[in-house]
Amino acid sequence: MPELPEVETVRDGLDRFVVGAVVRRVEVLRDYSVRRHEGGAPDFAGRLTGRRLAAAVRRGKFLWLPLVEEGGGPAAPPDEALLAHLGMSGQLLVRGGTSADEWQHPHLRVRLHLEGAPGDHGAPARYLDFVDQRTFGHLSVQDLVPDAAGLAAGHGSDLPLLPVPVEHIARDLLDPHAERVAVARAVRRRRTQIKRALLDQTVVSGVGNIYADEALWRAEVHGRRPVDRMRQGDVLRVLDAAAEVMGEALVRGGTSFDALYVNVNGESGYFARNLDVYGRAGEPCRRCGTAIRREQFMNRSSYFCPRCQRFR
Structure with a gap:
C-alpha cells in the first residue's frame, strides 16, 4: 500500500x-x-x-x-x-x-x-x-x-x-504543525503494541507496514513491545526514526516493488534498494549480521532483527 x-x-x-x-x-x-x-x-x-x-x-x-x-x-x-x-x-x-x-x-x-x-x-x-x-x-x-x-x-x-x-486523521510526522512530544504521549496512552500504534492513523498518519518495520529496526525496538511499558524517550526515538526513514524515501521517490506504485509520470520510486529490514527475511542484518526474521502480523508480515530488536 x-x-x-x-x-x-x-x-x-x-x-x-x-x-x-x-x-x-x-x-x-x-x-x-x-x-x-x-x-x-x-x-x-x-x-x-x-x-x-x-x-x-x-x-x-x-x-x-x-x-x-x-x-x-x-x-x-x-x-x-x-x-x-x-x-x-x-x-x-x-x-x-x-x-x-x-x-x-x-x-x-x-x-x-x-x-x-x-x-x-x-x-x-x-x-x-x-x-x-x-x-x-x-x-x-x-x-x-x-x-x-x-x-x-x-x-x-x-x-x-x-x-x-x-477530519479524524492525525497529522503526519513530516507536518511542521505536528507536535512530536504530544504524539509520543498519545502513543503511550494506548493499550497496544508499538507497531500497532504506529499504524493507527488517528494517532499519527502516513506510516504503513514498510516504514513501521524500517523505523523500528533503526530504533532497535521490537514491534510487539507494549507502549504503556515504554519510556517517553523510547517512543520519541521510534517516531524520530520513522520521520527520518520517510524523509529519505521521499528524496528517492518512494518505494516500488512492482508496477502498482508509480508517480504521475508512471515512473517508479527507488527506495526499495535502501530498505534495511523489510522484505529481507533470511538475509544478514546490516548492523549485526544476524539473519532477519519474518513473522505474521495483522494478516501482513513483520520483519525484524532478533538480536538488535529483542522483545523486552
Whole structure:
C-alpha cells in the first residue's frame, strides 16, 4: 500500500502538472471507484465538470484537490475538494496530447479531461487518470470543513480546510504543525503494541507496514513491545526514526516493488534498494549480521532483527 512518501510524490506531481487546470469532462468507467461519493457516478461527474483544481494537498495517505468555480477570482475560497485515497494499488497518472485518447490502461477506472493545465500553452488537453488494479482505492467530491486547530490542514496549501472524511486523521510526522512530544504521549496512552500504534492513523498518519518495520529496526525496538511499558524517550526515538526513514524515501521517490506504485509520470520510486529490514527475511542484518526474521502480523508480515530488536 502506498505510504506517506509515495503519496507525497504523487501530490508533488499533481501540483506541478494539473493544479490550475479546469475539468472539462469526467468519465467514470467503474462506479465502484467512486463508491464513497454520495449521489453516485453521475453526480460525481457533474460536481467536477467546470471546476478548477486549485491546489494539491496531502495529510498522511489522503490526497485532495480543492475545487473553485472556473470564473472565480484567486481569492475565492473553495468549499469542496476532489478527495483521493490510493488504497492498495491506486495510481493517479497524468497524460497529455492526442495520443492519450488511444491510451487505455486495463485498470483505468476514472478519467478527468483537463484544460489549461500548467505548461499546456494551447497544446491538446491533458488527462488525469485514476488507475486501480485491486480497486481498494476511491475518489469522491467532499465538503471542506475547518481544521480543528485552525492551522494549515495539509501539506501543499496554507488553507485551514480539509475534507470531512479526513477530519479524524492525525497529522503526519513530516507536518511542521505536528507536535512530536504530544504524539509520543498519545502513543503511550494506548493499550497496544508499538507497531500497532504506529499504524493507527488517528494517532499519527502516513506510516504503513514498510516504514513501521524500517523505523523500528533503526530504533532497535521490537514491534510487539507494549507502549504503556515504554519510556517517553523510547517512543520519541521510534517516531524520530520513522520521520527520518520517510524523509529519505521521499528524496528517492518512494518505494516500488512492482508496477502498482508509480508517480504521475508512471515512473517508479527507488527506495526499495535502501530498505534495511523489510522484505529481507533470511538475509544478514546490516548492523549485526544476524539473519532477519519474518513473522505474521495483522494478516501482513513483520520483519525484524532478533538480536538488535529483542522483545523486552
